Amino acid sequence: xxxxxxxxxxxxxxxxxxxxxxxxxxxxxxxxxxxxxxxxxxxxxxxxxxxxxxxxxxxxxxxxxxxxxxxxxxxxxxxxxxxxxxxxxxxxxxxxxxxxxxxxxxxxxxxxxxxxxxxxxxxxxxxxxxxxxxxxxxxxxxxxxxxxxxxxxxxxxxxxxxxxxxxxxxxxxxxxxxxxxxxxxxxxxxxxxxxxxxxxxxxxxxxxxxxxxxxxxxxxxxxxxxxxxxxxxxxxxxxxxxxxxxxxxxxxxxxxxxxxxxxxxxxxxxxx
Amino acid sequence: xxxxxxxxxxxxxxxxxxxxxxxxxxxxxxxxxxxxxxxxxxxxxxxxxxxxxxxxxxxxxxxxxxxxxxxxxxxxxxxxxxxxxxxxxxxxxxxxxxxxxxxxxxxxxxxxxxxxxxxxxxxxxxxxxxxxxxxxxxxxxxxxxxxxxxxxxxxxxxxxxxxxxxxxxxxxxxxxxxxxxxxxxxxxxxxxxxxxxxxxxxxxxxxxxxxxxxxxxxxxxxxxxxxxxxxxxxxxxxxxxxxxxxxxxxxxxxxxxxxxxxxxxxxxxxxxxxxxxxxxxxxxxxxxxxxxxxxxxxxxxx
Amino acid sequence: xxxxxxxxxxxxxxxxxxxxxxxxxxxxxxxxxxxxxxxxxxxxxxxxxxxxxxxxxxxxxxxxxxxxxxxxxxxxxxxxxxxxxxxxxxxxxxxxxxxxxxxxxxxxxxxxxxxxxxxxxxxxxxxxxxxxxxxxxxxxxxxxxxxxxxxxxxxxxxxxxxxxxxxxxxxxxxxxxxxxxxxxxxxxxxxxxxxxxxxxxxxxxxxxxxxxxxxxxxxxxxxxxxxxxxxxxxxxxxxxxxxxxxxxxxxxxxxxxxxxxxxxxxxxxxxxxxxxxxxxxxxxxxxxxxxxxxxxxxxxxxxxxxxxxxxxxxxxxxxxxxxxxxxxxxxxxxxxxxxxxxxxxxxxxxxxxxxxxxxxxxxxxxxxxxxxxxxxx
Numbered sequence: 001x002x003x004x005x006x007x008x009x010x011x012x013x014x015x016x017x018x019x020x021x022x023x024x025x026x027x028x029x030x031x032x033x034x035x036x037x038x039x040x041x042x043x044x045x046x047x048x049x050x051x052x053x054x055x056x057x058x059x060x061x062x063x064x065x066x067x068x069x070x071x072x073x074x075x076x077x078x079x080x081x082x083x084x085x086x087x088x089x090x091x092x093x094x095x096x097x098x099x100x101x102x103x104x105x106x107x108x109x110x111x112x113x114x115x116x117x118x119x120x121x122x123x124x125x126x127x128x129x130x131x132x133x134x135x136x137x138x139x140x141x142x143x144x145x146x147x148x149x150x151x152x153x154x155x156x157x158x159x160x161x162x163x164x165x166x167x168x169x170x171x172x173x174x175x176x177x178x179x180x181x182x183x184x185x186x187x188x189x190x191x192x193x194x195x196x197x198x199x200x201x202x203x204x205x206x207x208x209x210x211x212x213x214x215x216x217x218x219x220x221x222x223x224x225x226x227x228x229x230x231x232x233x234x235x236x237x238x239x240x241x242x243x244x245x246x247x248x249x250x251x252x253x254x255x256x257x258x259x260x261x262x263x264x265x266x267x268x269x270x271x272x
Numbered sequence: 273x274x275x276x277x278x279x280x281x282x283x284x285x286x287x288x289x290x291x292x293x294x295x296x297x298x299x300x301x302x303x304x305x306x307x308x309x310x311x312x313x314x315x316x317x318x319x320x321x322x323x324x325x326x327x328x329x330x331x332x333x334x335x336x337x338x339x340x341x342x343x344x345x346x347x348x349x350x351x352x353x354x355x356x357x358x359x360x361x362x363x364x365x366x367x368x369x370x371x372x373x374x375x376x377x378x379x380x381x382x383x384x385x386x387x388x389x390x391x392x393x394x395x396x397x398x399x400x401x402x403x404x405x406x407x408x409x410x411x412x413x414x415x416x417x418x419x420x421x422x423x424x425x426x427x428x429x430x431x432x433x434x435x436x437x438x439x440x441x442x443x444x445x446x447x448x449x450x451x452x453x454x455x456x457x458x459x460x461x462x463x464x465x466x467x468x469x470x471x472x473x474x475x476x477x478x479x480x481x482x483x484x485x486x487x488x489x490x491x492x493x494x495x496x497x498x499x500x501x502x503x504x505x506x507x508x509x510x511x512x513x514x515x516x517x518x519x520x521x522x523x524x525x526x527x528x529x530x531x532x533x534x535x536x537x538x539x540x541x542x543x544x545x546x547x548x549x550x551x552x553x554x555x556x557x558x559x560x561x562x563x564x565x566x567x568x569x570x571x572x573x574x
Numbered sequence: 575x576x577x578x579x580x581x582x583x584x585x586x587x588x589x590x591x592x593x594x595x596x597x598x599x600x601x602x603x604x605x606x607x608x609x610x611x612x613x614x615x616x617x618x619x620x621x622x623x624x625x626x627x628x629x630x631x632x633x634x635x636x637x638x639x640x641x642x643x644x645x646x647x648x649x650x651x652x653x654x655x656x657x658x659x660x661x662x663x664x665x666x667x668x669x670x671x672x673x674x675x676x677x678x679x680x681x682x683x684x685x686x687x688x689x690x691x692x693x694x695x696x697x698x699x700x701x702x703x704x705x706x707x708x709x710x711x712x713x714x715x716x717x718x719x720x721x722x723x724x725x726x727x728x729x730x731x732x733x734x735x736x737x738x739x740x741x742x743x744x745x746x747x748x749x750x751x752x753x754x755x756x757x758x759x760x761x762x763x764x765x766x767x768x769x770x771x772x773x774x775x776x777x778x779x780x781x782x783x784x785x786x787x788x789x790x791x792x793x794x795x796x797x798x799x800x801x802x803x804x805x806x807x808x809x810x811x812x813x814x815x816x817x818x819x820x821x822x823x824x825x826x827x828x829x830x831x832x833x834x835x836x837x838x839x840x841x842x843x844x845x846x847x848x849x850x851x852x853x854x855x856x857x858x859x860x861x862x863x864x865x866x867x868x869x870x871x872x873x874x875x876x877x878x879x880x881x882x883x884x885x886x887x888x889x890x891x892x893x894x895x896x897x898x899x900x901x902x903x904x905x906x907x908x909x910x911x912x913x914x915x916x917x918x919x920x921x922x923x924x925x926x927x928x929x930x931x932x933x934x935x936x937x938x939x940x941x942x943x944x945x946x947x948x949x950x951x
Contacts, residue, residue, distance in 0.1 A: 014377050017372070017373045017376060018373070020369060020370070021370065021374070024370040024373070025389060027443070028443070029392060031408065032396050035396075035400060047410070047412055091291045091292075092292075094291055095287075095288065099285070099292075101288065116500060118500070118504020118505075120506055120528050120551070124544055125548065126302070126306050128306060129302075129306040131323075148302045151298070151299075166670065168668050168672040169674065171668075172672035174638075174639070174658075174659045175638075175639070175659055175660070175666045176665070176689070177660050178689050180285060180287050182689055184287070186685075190677075209399075211507055224397070225397060225399045228400060229399060229507075232511065243400065244401075244403065247396065247397045247400060248397070254395065
């Protein structure tokens with residue numbers, strides 16, 4: 001520990017700090033804990049006291065089918081949108097990293113802007129355009145809209161990785177006789193791969209969790225958050241706990257990937 | 273120097289247009305065009321359930337004529353801004369202290385584990401987390417059950433108020449803010465803290481005079497992010513805040529919820545577009561203010 | 575610019591590389607003002623100069639990574655000025671080697687061979703042959719991260735050599751190695767270059783590297799070639815003030831020409847007259863000149879020695895470097911004098927700091943720099 005804890009070396013502060021950490025993490029993790037807990041309980045109305053263990057909500061989930069179908073829709077929409085966003089994001093990140101051109105800063109700003117604009121606004125404007133073009137109300141409408149939302153985060157993560165690439169790496173490939181395209185394919189892409197995968201996972205998560213854009217542009221085929229919303233405003237359905245647990249388990253796997261790929265990008269300085 | 277930061281094998285690199293065309297093209301069609309069209313659409317009208325491309329300020333006249341009366345768009349806007357700003361303040365304080373706890377009270381090799389735990393909620397569905405908050409905070413929910421067991425008979429009313437909205441939002445914002453503020457704090461030069469301590473500053477003085485000023489940029493960034501996200505969010509206000517959440521301002525819905533509800537009940541896209549355009553204007557003002565604040569913080573931080 | 579040895583090594587054949595009037599600016603900054611260099615086939619040329627002198631830019635221009643603003647490059651007689659980097663048969667070795675970290679040693683080495691249609695078996699045997707040549711045979715399946723600095727350098731060289739370049743360009747390849755490894759790698763590189771028989775252009779700021787390895791040394795300063803010559807020529811006969819200061823430990827005395835006679839020149843300096851033997855160029859009486867005397871040519875004068883140049887100076891300090899001792903002295907007129915001796919003075923010779931002593935050197939060991947009347951006060 002050494003130097004790190006100089007500021008709070010004394011016991012009073014450290015104990016206070018640890019108590020705060022404990023309470024803070026309870027707040028952060030409590031909803032997930034209850035979601036998982038209630039999904040395995042008999043309770044029809046999910047509250048205390050507990051009434052015993054059961055898997056009936058998972059059965060109901062499969063019997064009802066609505067949420068399950070929505071989950072499958074999401075598992076189609078999100079990977080496709082994340083893939084499109086990662087491809088566009090990589091192209092943009094590479095161009096911004098390597099080329100100097102008039103309007104470069106403006107381009108970089110516009111490319112990152114969708115993160116800062118409320119998805120509600122994106123949703124309304126996307127619906128306005130897509131309905132005009134007759135492209136709304138389908139699953140691919142969501143993909144088209146989500147790709148825009150996801151390009152910026154995917155690009156940002158890939159840019160982090162590309163910024164760490166020593167510029168001589170590309171030069172070395174050219175010097176050895178590789179054309180520019182060969183260099184991108186055989187040197188830049190392998191180098192950027194952790195960033196691309198990390199960006200993809202982040203994009204996937206964003207898309208999988210996105211509600212309002214999908215709500216505006218989708219039709220009868222809904223993604224999971226939209227379907228969950230429909231169920232939630234209709235009645236209290238305890239099988240929501242079950243789908244929540246499944247989604248959490250699913251996303252935990254992407255978290256594992258992201259933890260291995262994204263966080264190191266923030267920790268490392270540019271290698272030169 | 274030539275045009276390119278790194279000299280390419282061929283002087284006029286074909287890769288530049290090839291790589292820039294897809295992102296720029298996509299953004300022109302699916303970002304610039306929709307936003308531009310949104311503004312245009314706000315001036316169109318609906319006749320016989322069909323959108324008619326006919327210039328009219330009718331939507332805006334309609335919205336502003338009942339701004340503080342029947343539909344209370346104005347009150348909703350004020351409610352939205354009030355909730356967004358207070359939510360962001362609470363979220364930043366909560367997350368800043370939590371990030372400090374991780375940086376200063378957790379051994380370095382466990383810090384990463386704590387960070388992963390902190391962003392765990394981010395990797396579960398937001399809407400389902402709000403469902404869980406409903407269960408916890410409801411009048412007959414988990415929290416009130418525990419309080420009842422402890423002998424407190426009056427249940428706490430949190431759902432259907434803007435306090436509930438804020439809890440949902442803070443929980444949503446926390447993972448991202450913790451990361452931002454953690455990165456800010458680990459970049460604060462530890463020697464400066466030690467130097468302040470050696471010069472006789474108490475811990476509290478070192479906190480206010482060294483740590484906080486040096487994390488000003490991160491704090492401003494986190495705050496701005498919190499306001500923007502909270503202002504644009506629809507789910508928390510709808511599901512935990514109950515749509516027409518109570519606050520001391522009164523029972524006004526959030527503006528974002530009004531936009532959504534308005535579209536849901538009338539399917540009058542031009543009118544919704546006009547409402548969204550008003551939101552865009554406010555967002556632009558917010559972004560400019562946030563940018564100015566960040567710029568000042570950057571200058572003062574040196 | 576002085577090219578002393580071109581005729582000695584040229585031999586009338588087409589040079590491997592001819593650099594003709596190359597100039598390069600980065601915005602307002604002039605990186606290379608104008609450079610002409612010829613590199614003969616199989617020659618080891620070191621380009622030496624302080625950082626920022628333009629030597630790396632020159633190398634990058636030759637490799638094709640930068641474009642010169644003016645001038646032409648001829649490779650074995652062909653103009654390659656407009657040939658893009660990936661179509662040139664030059665190969666560059668970077669200071670940090672720039673190996674591909676996501677490929678193992680074998681994949682790194684074969685990179686240049688797998689860019690076009692290729693026969694896998696032929697590539698394999700070629701890679702193995704080159705790896706053997708640079709003693710990497712046992713490391714082919716290693717990851718780059720597992721290699722030492724010296725091994726990485728050998729991979730970089732093998733990766734370049736396997737593509738059969740006509741010229742190998744090396745950018746300070748030893749600077750990221752440990753001191754004890756450098757000497758070893760220096761001799762390995764020279765041996766390798768002799769074996770291969772291709773030209774090396776080797777950029778460095780380190781004169782001992784340049785002198786130890788190169789057939790010819792090009793000294794650059796501020797984008798201009800100051801001198802080209804064999805190491806001994808550069809060392810013994812510096813052609814400019816800059817070279818005299820940059821190379822070795824030289825004393826530089828300013829003075830005016832007092833007498834010129836058959837091969838002998840007498841120059842009046844602030845500490846007295848200096849006789850120079852063996853100066854061949856025309857020189858005018860009264861011209862302001864600079865004299866260069868290498869610090870290791872000075873020694874202490876013994877009584878009864880005549881025919882030497884002498885100088886009286888006060889000992890100000892000394893520095894023991896292991897193989898030799900550097901003495902710092904100062905004349906009554908305030909001119910600094912450096913003297914390098916292989917063996918230190920013995921005790922009790924009257925060698926305490928602040929004692930005055932008389933030093934001497936032979937007239938033949940004095941070099942007159944190209945006299946620049948305007949350049950001296």
